[in-house]
Amino acid sequence: MLASAEKVIWKMAEDRLKLQAGLLCRYFLEDGQIFVEVVSSLNVPAAPLNGSQNKDVCNVVRECLKVPKAHEHNIDNWALAHILKRLNGALHKASIVMFCHVAVEDEDFCFLGFPKDNKRQNSLSAANGVCMTLAELAYSRRRILALDDRLTTMSLYIREVGHDLAGSIHAIVAKMAYISKGPLNESGMKIKATEAWREVQNAHAIAECLGIAVDPDYALGNSESVTIEQILKEVTREQEADLKKNNIAIKVGETLGLKVNVVKLHFKLAIANIVKNAVKYSYSDTIIEIITSREDDRIVISVSNVGIGLPVGEERLRIWDFGYRCDRAKKLNVNGSGIGLFTCKKVILQHGGLVWVDEDPRGTIFHASLPVSRVVYPPASSRIRR
Known part of the structure; x- marks a missing residue:
């Protein structure tokens, strides 16, 4: 579903902005350095850009980010022009890039569009809209994949700890059944009730342990x-x-x-x-x-x-x-x-x-x-x- 929507948006961008190629990147800063991941692309294979050539993409994004607003850049002699030439021969003449960046929740994205015939399009507002829409799709995809991973992991380990929980639950049932059948004196009932309560605590501890283990956002509560x-x-x-x-x-x-x-x-x-x-x-x-x-x-x-x-x-x-x-x-x-x-x-x-x-x-x-x-x-x- 998201992949289909992404194709539609890129097609609209290609027609409206007259693009020969485009990139959507997720970027973040760490220790003063910028790191970039190509998350979606038009007419350019994204995978190699996340490999050995990622450093060049980082350099281009860093240069573009120096200008706070959406803008167009001349990219003559820029590293990205050489990357595009290696990836797709038809793009080796690219000399203009449309650039804009947006934030979606806690993630930052940027859009690089390469107009056909290297003509300035004066459509930066449209480019910004494309960037926002694609970024929201990319963000949603990441969250869905993370949720899938979490659910898969939870399912796996619920099965793994199932025998532990089952053991505690069976012990609780057995002890309570023993009490209900009687006859037990007050001391005997107290012992069995205490044992049953400890099994309840054990089952709770197992469930709590599982919850902490599979929670990717685990953080401490009140001390x-x-x-x-x-x-x-x-x-x-x-x-x-x-x-x-x-x-x-x-x-x-x-x-x-x-x-x-x-x-x-x-x-x-x-x-x-x-x-x-x-x-x-x-x-x-x-x-x-x-x-x-x-x-x-x-x-x-x-x-x-x-x-x-x-x-x-x-x-x-x-x-x-x-x-x-x-x-x-x-x-x-x-x-x-x-x-x-x-x-x-x-x-x-x-x-x-x-x-x-x-x-x-x-x-x-x-x-x-x-x-x-x-x-x-x-x-x-x-x-x-x-």
């Missing part, structure tokens, strides 16, 4: 002050069942009495994803250690475990990628969607922090840091001395 100790207590408490099943213990070190300004739900989710991985991939009868430390201008939370270890080489760098699971993890047949560490990195980076991983003979250590600007220090008299 609140919370102690690191509180975050770690909640995270470890949620792992009690798996810890008991695999006979694994968690040892939480001193948290320095620190409070941090974070989006609690998301920051807790990031730390929980690291701890969950440590629990899933630890050997039985081992201890997971969580240590909070101060390193230069950052507060670092480190989670170490003894387990299957990390992949080597470039594959290790991919553990933070969207949807990636290493071969070792797959062979263990452990449930996982490949979005936990990706989400963790996304959240921590949004908080201004960093994530990284080390490995030594003692095991694997995942680190998540926050800048000290997010730390709320207690009064000196109340700090715990080490």
